[in-house]
Amino acid sequence: MRDVYIRGVGMTKFGPSERRLEELMYEAAVAAMSDAGVDDVDGVVVGAMSPESFTGESNISAFITDYLGLVPKPTLRIETASSTGAAIFDGAFFALASGFFKNIMVLAGEKMTTMSTGAATRILSEVLAPQERRQGGTMPGLAALITRCYMESYGCTREALTYIAVKNHANAVKNPYAHFQYSVEPSRVETSKTIAEPLRLYDCSPLSDGAAAIVMTTDKAPIRVAGIGHGTDYVALVDRESLTHFTSTQVAAKKAFKLAGIKPSRIDLAEIHDAFTPFEIIGCEDVGFFEPGTGWRHILDGETQIAGQIPVNPSGGLKARGHPVGASGLAQIIEIVWQLRGDAGARQVNKKLKYGLTQSVGGLGTSNIVTILEKLV
Amino acid sequence: MRDVYIRGVGMTKFGPSERRLEELMYEAAVAAMSDAGVDDVDGVVVGAMSPESFTGESNISAFITDYLGLVPKPTLRIETASSTGAAIFDGAFFALASGFFKNIMVLAGEKMTTMSTGAATRILSEVLAPQERRQGGTMPGLAALITRCYMESYGCTREALTYIAVKNHANAVKNPYAHFQYSVEPSRVETSKTIAEPLRLYDCSPLSDGAAAIVMTTDKAPIRVAGIGHGTDYVALVDRESLTHFTSTQVAAKKAFKLAGIKPSRIDLAEIHDAFTPFEIIGCEDVGFFEPGTGWRHILDGETQIAGQIPVNPSGGLKARGHPVGASGLAQIIEIVWQLRGDAGARQVNKKLKYGLTQSVGGLGTSNIVTILEKLV
Numbered sequence: 210m211r212d213v214y215i216r217g218v219g220m221t222k223f224g225p226s227e228r229r230l231e232e233l234m235y236e237a238a239v240a241a242m243s244d245a246g247v248d249d250v251d252g253v254v255v256g257a258m259s260p261e262s263f264t265g266e267s268n269i270s271a272f273i274t275d276y277l278g279l280v281p282k283p284t285l286r287i288e289t290a291s292s293t294g295a296a297i298f299d300g301a302f303f304a305l306a307s308g309f310f311k312n313i314m315v316l317a318g319e320k321m322t323t324m325s326t327g328a329a330t331r332i333l334s335e336v337l338a339p340q341e342r343r344q345g346g347t348m349p350g351l352a353a354l355i356t357r358c359y360m361e362s363y364g365c366t367r368e369a370l371t372y373i374a375v376k377n378h379a380n381a382v383k384n385p386y387a388h389f390q391y392s393v394e395p396s397r398v399e400t401s402k403t404i405a406e407p408l409r410l411y412d413c414s415p416l417s418d419g420a421a422a423i424v425m426t427t428d429k430a431p432i433r434v435a436g437i438g439h440g441t442d443y444v445a446l447v448d449r450e451s452l453t454h455f456t457s458t459q460v461a462a463k464k465a466f467k468l469a470g471i472k473p474s475r476i477d478l479a480e481i482h483d484a485f486t487p488f489e490i491i492g493c494e495d496v497g498f499f500e501p502g503t504g505w506r507h508i509l510d511g512e513t514q515i516a517g518q519i520p521v522n523p524s525g526g527l528k529a530r531g532h533p534v535g536a537s538g539l540a541q542i543i544e545i546v547w548q549l550r551g552d553a554g555a556r557q558v559n560k561k562l563k564y565g566l567t568q569s570v571g572g573l574g575t576s577n578i579v580t581i582l583e584k585l586v
Numbered sequence: 587m588r589d590v591y592i593r594g595v596g597m598t599k600f601g602p603s604e605r606r607l608e609e610l611m612y613e614a615a616v617a618a619m620s621d622a623g624v625d626d627v628d629g630v631v632v633g634a635m636s637p638e639s640f641t642g643e644s645n646i647s648a649f650i651t652d653y654l655g656l657v658p659k660p661t662l663r664i665e666t667a668s669s670t671g672a673a674i675f676d677g678a679f680f681a682l683a684s685g686f687f688k689n690i691m692v693l694a695g696e697k698m699t700t701m702s703t704g705a706a707t708r709i710l711s712e713v714l715a716p717q718e719r720r721q722g723g724t725m726p727g728l729a730a731l732i733t734r735c736y737m738e739s740y741g742c743t744r745e746a747l748t749y750i751a752v753k754n755h756a757n758a759v760k761n762p763y764a765h766f767q768y769s770v771e772p773s774r775v776e777t778s779k780t781i782a783e784p785l786r787l788y789d790c791s792p793l794s795d796g797a798a799a800i801v802m803t804t805d806k807a808p809i810r811v812a813g814i815g816h817g818t819d820y821v822a823l824v825d826r827e828s829l830t831h832f833t834s835t836q837v838a839a840k841k842a843f844k845l846a847g848i849k850p851s852r853i854d855l856a857e858i859h860d861a862f863t864p865f866e867i868i869g870c871e872d873v874g875f876f877e878p879g880t881g882w883r884h885i886l887d888g889e890t891q892i893a894g895q896i897p898v899n900p901s902g903g904l905k906a907r908g909h910p911v912g913a914s915g916l917a918q919i920i921e922i923v924w925q926l927r928g929d930a931g932a933r934q935v936n937k938k939l940k941y942g943l944t945q946s947v948g949g950l951g952t953s954n955i956v957t958i959l960e961k962l963v
Contacts, residue, residue: 210685252816261638261712268667268713268821271952275821281837283816284953285673286665290645296662300677306684308587335638336645439629439660444645444652460658575648576661 210306214430215423215582217245218543221318223419223531224388230257230264230320230420231276237420238277238316245424251310253277253284256297256317257535262332264320273316290336291484292571293317294421294538295578301425302437311427318420319533329416333534336572338445349413349485351446351573353405356487358452360407363502365490367407369509371398373486374411374528376514381525383555386540388417388531412486417531421539423546429585432546435471435564436581438464444575453502457577458495458568465579466497469564473497476581477562478548479519480541482570483526489513492568493521496579515558523548523556538569542580549584587683591807592800592959594622595920598695600796600908601765607634607641607697608653610797615654615693618799627801628687630654630661633674633694634912639709641697650693667713668861669948670694671798671915672955678802679814688804695797696910706793710911713949715822726790726862728823728950730782733864735829737784740879742867744784746886748775750863751788751905753891758902760932763917765794765908789863794908798916800923806962809923812848812941813958815841821952830879834954835872835945842956843874846941850874853958854939855925856896857918859947860903866890869945870898873956892935900925900933915946919957926961 219240221233228236234255242248253274260266270286289296294317301313321329334347341351359365375395381387393411401410425434440460443449450456466472473496481492490504498519499507507513513521524530524544527537545565547553562584569578596617598610605613611632619625630651637643647663666673671694678690698706711724718728736742752772758764770788778787802811817837820826827833843849850873858869867881875896876884884890890898901907901921904914922942924930939961946955 259638259644261636262644265712267636267639267709268949268952270666271713271818271949272715272821274818275825275952279818280820281817281833283676283838284666284818285677285816287677288663288665289647289661299660300662300664300681303681303684303686304677306686307680309680309683332644335642336648338649439662440658441648441651441656441661443657444649448652456658461660572645572648575645575652 211308211427213302213305213434214426215432215546216312216426216430217241217424218546219244220386220421220540220543221419222386223417223533225322226418230260230266230318231273233418233420234273234316234318235276237422238314241314241422241424247312247424250312250314250424252282252313253279254297254301254313254315255284255286256293257319258288258290258293259332264323289571289576291534292538292569292576292578293535294540295567295569295580298539298542298580299437299439299578302434305425305427313425314422315425315539316422317536317539319535320418321416321533322418326416341445349405349408352485353408355452356407359487359491362453365505369490369505370412370486371395372509373483373489374398377483377522377526377528380515380523380556381529384525384530387525387529388415389529408485414484414527414532417533419531419533419536421536421543423539423542431585432549433583433585435583436465436469438462438579441576442574454491454495455574455577457574458492461577461579462496465581469581471564476564476566478523478558479521479566480524480544481521481568483522483528484532484570486528488570489521496566496568515556520558523558541567541569545582549582588685588804590679590682590811591803591805592809592923593689593803593807594618594801595923596621597763597798597917597920598796599763600794600910602699603795607637607643607695608650610795611650611693611695612653614797614799615691618691618801622801624689624801627689627691629659629690630656631674631678631690631692632661632663633670634696635665635667635670636709641700666948666953668911669915669946669953669955670912671917672944672946672957675916675919675957676814676816676955679811682802682804690802691799692802692916693799694913694916696912697795698793698910699795703793718822726782726785729862730785732829733784736864736868739830742882746867746882747789747863748772749886750860750866751775754860754899754903754905757892757900757933758906761902761907764902764906765792766906785862791861791904791909794910796908796910796913798913798920800916800919808962809926810960810962812960813842813846815839815956818953819951831868831872832951832954834951835869838954838956839873842958846958848941853941853943855900855935856898856943857901857921858898858945860899860905861909861947863905865947866898873943873945892933897935900930900935918944918946922959926959
């Protein structure tokens with residue numbers, strides 16, 4: 210099997226856009242190809258969670274490949290709900306490792322702001338188990354159940370959730386690609402509208418438009434894909450052994466660390482899927498940064514700040530960089546690339562960086578993916 | 587890169603079913619695992635064109651993996667419109683070739699008969715270019731345009747289209763998995779309702795429900811994946827250089843034959859994507875069985891009959907085995923496996939078989955895939 214490297218990355222600013230999905234994807238793709246210094250690739254892997262539902266588009270991979278001027282190159286679409294952006298990276302990784310391709314572009318995007326929040330939430334909630342949807346379960350509703358369970362099991366306070374929202378908004382202010390370009394005070398978070406008790410508006414990632422692209426390669430380049438892992442879990446929460454962790458992340462992390470041949474303590478920074486603020490705590494524990502039940506305390510101690518021991522979501526995370534569902538997983542990886550290269554501007558982590566990790570949640574923890582990137586010296 | 591083999595196959599009967607998509611997929615998956623003699627796999631690649639639109643289902647790969655009892659194994663969904671079943675095989679092929687996996691199940695299905703033909707046709711037509719849809723273009727309408735162009739360019743007669751419909755219905759009668767279990771007379775084809783001139787009802791594949799599964803492996807087994815190729819084309823017909831062939835098939839076939847190291851004349855039988863009868867002619871020409879413009883004459887000479895020189899669609903094809911869109915590409919491959927093994931019952935091609943080929947059309951020729959299987963001696 211061949212080693213796989215990152216040749217170039219690109220993304221659009223996330224947030225509401227008047228442009229169509231293909232225009233957003235075009236911008237990201239051109240940026241990635243320009244960054245990679247290539248004007249052609251051997252194939253295109255397209256990621257989008259649900260263009261059929263959000264904008265009525267079908268056959269998206271062929272359409273985008275045509276739009277990019279890359280006909281007759283092969284293309285396919287990969288989808289794993291909200292971890293789609295990481296899944297296309299996963300799929301392309303194995304295709305490249307096979308030795309059949311030299312350069313593959315992975316390109317993800319979602320256009321969500323064309324509809325009301327209620328309609329979009331309904332689409333996003335279709336990833337849940339039918340029996341739990343029938344009982345009125347929605348994505349924020351079931352995320353709130355997980356949050357309550359974590360908080361009550363480990364004594365986690367409201368303050369910890371607020372801290373994450375404040376931290377990620379503050380990071381996003383330093384990220385020109387972020388949806389939200391403003392910081393928030395704790396009081397603003399804690400007095401914001403209740404979405405599903407105990408989750409308030411500022412605990413939830415927004416609906417965003419946006420696209421992200423990476424040119425992956427088997428030619429040696431400064432950033433190597435060191436580890437990759439993917440796990441699943443029962444779709445219905447009622448079937449799970451625990452609600453205070455995601456088994457799917459734990460399985461994925463174990464595989465990724467095994468492949469990379471390192472332990473979690475070697476990771477210098479991470480992007481964790483904070484679609485809801487408590488998921489950042491659970492994600493940090495599941496990948497092994499903190500012991501179960503202790504993550505919220507470490508976070509309150511400032512350890513995940515950009516200047517902390519293990520910076521988490523320097524980009525602003527899904528919470529504040531925004532969450533165009535299909536694109537988020539790839540945007541996480543791009544942030545790690547920028548950080549490892551020293552290209553992250555005002556939000557640059559100022560220490561020697563070697564390993565960065567991303568963790569992506571598909572559905573409500575049903576298809577989670579962990580990726581580890583290594584900066585070669 | 588590792589060689590990839592077929593370990594086991596399974597499918598449901600195609601046609602209208604009262605069962606849900608996951609139940610159909612379960613039956614196919616269990617049949618494939620049983621045929622393969624395995625009770626576990628390293629991952630599941632799920633294919634479905636549009637469960638979001640047909641049955642309102644999302645996050646399908648995680649849902650199916652859970653339903654199959656395969657949690658926490660990794661899973662993802664691959665989609666390329668109507669060639670989806672071949673695309674999942676494609677994706678799993680490269681993942682296996684990388685050496686990271688030993689057994690992968692590819693599992694495809696579609697549930698289409700829950701809605702009216704008109705509503706389903708609207709969904710199927712979403713794969714077309716927006717500018718051509720705005721002008722009233724539908725899938726049968728644009729297929730009719732291609733048909734007229736081929737017929738007028740090469741003097742192809744109505745009789746050739748009818749011949750294909752009659753042949754494929756006759757083959758389907760011998761296939762217990764086929765949607766249509768009856769033969770048709772030429773007069774019935776030629777007096778059937780006009781769908782889009784010159785295409786009549788019996789020139790068009792039906793809306794079907796069904797699922798198909800294959801366990802692919804890197805362990806040596808009697809059927810090897812010898813070649814695989816994938817090409818794309820401009821989505822809008824107006825942008826194409828010609829309407830009498832699919833460039834995407836030609837590109838795919840060239841790659842597949844190069845990888846297999848053989849010429850088209852070595853192929854012993856084929857399954858060609860006959861969503862419309864004329865596509866069987868065009869497909870046969872594009873993969874290299876016949877010179878451009880001559881396919882219809884060879885077919886009228888009986889060369890593609892089960893007892894002919896190059897049997898095409900012994901299963902009944904999409905036309906008569908049925909066309910649950912996401913599953914068809916995989917069902918084609920399964921038919922070749924059964925034929926190469928000598929397990930095709932009453933429709934068995936009675937000659938020494940070594941190489942079989944499948945050709946799948948994604949959208950209106952936008953993402954076409956050619957696969958070549960080899961029976962090892």
